[in-house]
Amino acid sequence: MIRRSVAVAAAKLTGGLSRRLGFGGGTALPGLVAERIDPEIVSDMAAQLGRGSVLVTGTNGKTTTARLLRGILRSSGLSPVANSAGSNMMRGIAAALAESATWTGDIRQRDRRIGVFEVDEATLPQAVSALRPRAIVFTNLFRDQLDRYGEVEYVGGIWRETIDGLDAKVTVILNADDPSLAALGRRAGLRTLFFGLEDESLAIEKLEHAADARWCSICGRELSYSAIYYGHLGHWRCEGCDTSRPGVEVGITSIETFPEALSLTVSLPNDQTAQFKLPLSGLYNAYNALAAAAAASALGATNHDIERGLRHASATFGRQERLTIEGRDVEVILAKNPAGLNEVLRTITNNGRSENIVFFLNDDIADGRDISWIWDVDFELLSGSLKNVTVSGIRAWDMALRLKYAGFDTFDRVELDTERALRKALTETPEGEPLIVVPTYTAMLDVREMLARWAGKKAFWQED
Amino acid sequence: MAKKLRVAHLYPKLMNIYGDRGNILCLKRRCEERGLDFELDELSVGEKLKSDHYDLIFIGGAQDVDQRRVAGDLREVKGDALREAVENGVVVLAVCGGYQLMGRYYRTAEGAELPGVGLLDMWTIHPGEADKRFIGNIVVEWNGGTLVGFENHGGRTYLGDGARPLGKVVYGFGNNGEDAGEGAARAGVFGTYLHGSLLPKNPKFADHVIQAALSRRYEGIELDEIDDRVEEAAHAAAVQLAMGRSII
Numbered sequence: 001m002i003r004r005s006v007a008v009a010a011a012k013l014t015g016g017l018s019r020r021l022g023f024g025g026g027t028a029l030p031g032l033v034a035e036r037i038d039p040e041i042v043s044d045m046a047a048q049l050g051r052g053s054v055l056v057t058g059t060n061g062k063t064t065t066a067r068l069l070r071g072i073l074r075s076s077g078l079s080p081v082a083n084s085a086g087s088n089m090m091r092g093i094a095a096a097l098a099e100s101a102t103w104t105g106d107i108r109q110r111d112r113r114i115g116v117f118e119v120d121e122a123t124l125p126q127a128v129s130a131l132r133p134r135a136i137v138f139t140n141l142f143r144d145q146l147d148r149y150g151e152v153e154y155v156g157g158i159w160r161e162t163i164d165g166l167d168a169k170v171t172v173i174l175n176a177d178d179p180s181l182a183a184l185g186r187r188a189g190l191r192t193l194f195f196g197l198e199d200e201s202l203a204i205e206k207l208e209h210a211a212d213a214r215w216c217s218i219c220g221r222e223l224s225y226s227a228i229y230y231g232h233l234g235h236w237r238c239e240g241c242d243t244s245r246p247g248v249e250v251g252i253t254s255i256e257t258f259p260e261a262l263s264l265t266v267s268l269p270n271d272q273t274a275q276f277k278l279p280l281s282g283l284y285n286a287y288n289a290l291a292a293a294a295a296a297s298a299l300g301a302t303n304h305d306i307e308r309g310l311r312h313a314s315a316t317f318g319r320q321e322r323l324t325i326e327g328r329d330v331e332v333i334l335a336k337n338p339a340g341l342n343e344v345l346r347t348i349t350n351n352g353r354s355e356n357i358v359f360f361l362n363d364d365i366a367d368g369r370d371i372s373w374i375w376d377v378d379f380e381l382l383s384g385s386l387k388n389v390t391v392s393g394i395r396a397w398d399m400a401l402r403l404k405y406a407g408f409d410t411f412d413r414v415e416l417d418t419e420r421a422l423r424k425a426l427t428e429t430p431e432g433e434p435l436i437v438v439p440t441y442t443a444m445l446d447v448r449e450m451l452a453r454w455a456g457k458k459a460f461w462q463e464d
Numbered sequence: 465m466a467k468k469l470r471v472a473h474l475y476p477k478l479m480n481i482y483g484d485r486g487n488i489l490c491l492k493r494r495c496e497e498r499g500l501d502f503e504l505d506e507l508s509v510g511e512k513l514k515s516d517h518y519d520l521i522f523i524g525g526a527q528d529v530d531q532r533r534v535a536g537d538l539r540e541v542k543g544d545a546l547r548e549a550v551e552n553g554v555v556v557l558a559v560c561g562g563y564q565l566m567g568r569y570y571r572t573a574e575g576a577e578l579p580g581v582g583l584l585d586m587w588t589i590h591p592g593e594a595d596k597r598f599i600g601n602i603v604v605e606w607n608g609g610t611l612v613g614f615e616n617h618g619g620r621t622y623l624g625d626g627a628r629p630l631g632k633v634v635y636g637f638g639n640n641g642e643d644a645g646e647g648a649a650r651a652g653v654f655g656t657y658l659h660g661s662l663l664p665k666n667p668k669f670a671d672h673v674i675q676a677a678l679s680r681r682y683e684g685i686e687l688d689e690i691d692d693r694v695e696e697a698a699h700a701a702a703v704q705l706a707m708g709r710s711i712i
């Protein structure tokens with residue numbers, strides 16, 4: 001008990017100090033300090049959460065899904081504890097718990113407290129054993145940061161083992177449109193809830209280059225699709241062994257797309273329906289909203305809670321965020337992996353917002369050291385619309401070369417300095433037109449800070 | 465009639481995990497910029513390979529699971545034709561997992577032995593998941609210049625007397641992290657761990673491969689100079705980043 005309060009106090013001090021000294025969000029450091037002092041801190045404090053915890057993991061959409069889910073839970077009267085700034089390893093979770101506790105390590109308002117934590121794919125086993133969650137949401141599994149995990153198959157393996165060890169009371173919420181996640185739901189006695197897109201009118205015509213996991217997990221045959229939504233997500237079946245996409249309990253039955261919003265109809269268990277306009281664009285955000293709705297419904301939220309929560313959703317920092325600077329509408333969209341970036345490019349092209357773009361490609365550890373993935377992105381989608389392109393980041397020249405292959409003359413478009421690149425892109429964007437900023441993770445932190453400064457916005461760690 | 469490069473891309477869906485598509489885009493682009501025609505056939509598991517039709521056969525990298533499927537297909541369906549093609553002077557470029565399968569065998573982390581096609585006198589042993597994976601930027605001395613790329617492999621490759629390394633590791637791990645060798649080569653067969661993608665930012669090596677492949681049917685062919693300013697800049701930047709970071 002004394003160790004816990006010392007750990008929590010130390011975490012609070014470190015967090016406050018690093019914020020005051022301007023070291024950035026200070027979102028991971030306090031957790032690290034707390035864990036050092038008390039290794040049991042996470043399980044000890046999680047046990048105090050009156051409504052338990054939900055974990056959100058997957059390659060793409062963790063942050064947005066967790067944020068949307070928190071919005072829903074808040075509108076149903078709960079008070080979520082969350083690692084909201086994207087610090088998704090154990091120390092980020094420890095920091096979030098410390099933040100919500102008193103100086104002696106007691107969680108406040110226990111009976112309304114629920115943990116909603118986004119969890120790094122490889123951290124899931126530790127998070128599950130420390131937090132004993134009520135539910136786990138799996139968004140999707142794409143190739144991402146192969147240099148860190150080795151292979152997509154590695155993450156799939158970790159998840160399988162985690163699920164095999166789960167208590168039968170835990171609800172596992174899975175994306176039915178992702179064949180590798182559907183396979184996770186086959187363990188006997190597992191309590192599952194499947195979600196997926198039902199509206200086939202939004203399907204794209206063929207599998208993208210970035211698509212992976214197209215093989216049957218049972219017999220190894222190539223899967224066939226009647227609809228593909230993005231990457232390898234879609235309505236799939238195996239003609240070899242007759243396995244197919246499981247039926248879904250929570251599904252999107254219709255979508256209307258607008259440049260800055262999606263109008264969704266979601267079918268819920270017990271013949272309920274939720275209908276709402278989500279202030280986010282892109283099919284990937286339809287999936288995020290769907291995953292959040294599925295999780296909320298598993299936790300007992302009503303369709304009214306879901307509608308209200310999602311209608312008020314705001315974009316997660318850096319994932320899809322708009323600022324107005326000098327008469328230009330500047331939108332920052334994080335680039336992580338081929339499937340995600342393809343969907344981003346498709347969305348901005350469809351919305352007529354792809355004329356002015358600046359790319360920042362970094363290869364620090366948090367970005368992924370291996371930048372080969374840019375060769376699996378269909379930058380060709382931009383030909384015909386992109387007029388002003390600027391290229392920056394540590395691996396700017398690799399990006400310039402990839403864009404040259406997509407038909408853009410990039411030799412004079414490289415500006416290595418982040419601030420100058422951003423300034424140049426902004427100046428070259430005609431007033432009244434949008435500028436799309438596409439950074440990788442570490443570049444996003446810099447870019448976001450500069451833009452916030454120029455637009456006079458507060459920094460991200462001060463936001464919700 | 466324009467001269468043509470005929471390429472067979474083996475297992476494009478199974479063996480493409482590390483942006484290998486860039487290598488194919490590069491071959492196509494460098495041919496077309498010179499007015500050469502480009503023909504591409506994608507051959508997957510079960511499909512036969514014609515041993516005398518192609519100028520270049522490309523095979524990329526994969527996850528271990530997929531590599532097993534490919535090893536089986538090489539043994540049962542395409543292996544003989546591939547060996548025959550090389551006898552006929554066809555050029556082979558094999559990257560990462562594909563490279564490992566060009567050797568005598570690949571012993572997996574679990575100790576299973578996948579037989580290779582034996583085009584290169586080499587073998588690969590995965591020491592087990594507990595050992596360090598060779599992951600990172602790599603710079604290789606090759607043909608008086610450099611090759612740059614990214615490597616990511618658990619297996620350690622050792623060469624026999626019948627093969628020589630493609631190049632010498634300047635920064636990175638290469639075949640086995642011990643003898644400074646990277647890749648393997650013999651007449652017309654090139655194997656390497658470099659992806660990232662390999663060819664676009666190594667334009668000299670790309671042309672070396674294209675020229676070797678075209679020489680089979682067009683003796684003495686010379687490739688025209690093309691605008692490689694972005695390619696050379698990307699190459700130079702990659703060398704500098706790898707080396708600069710190695711000092712720290």
Ligand SMILES: [Zn+2]
Nearest residue numbers: 216219238241
């Ligand atoms: Zn099957």
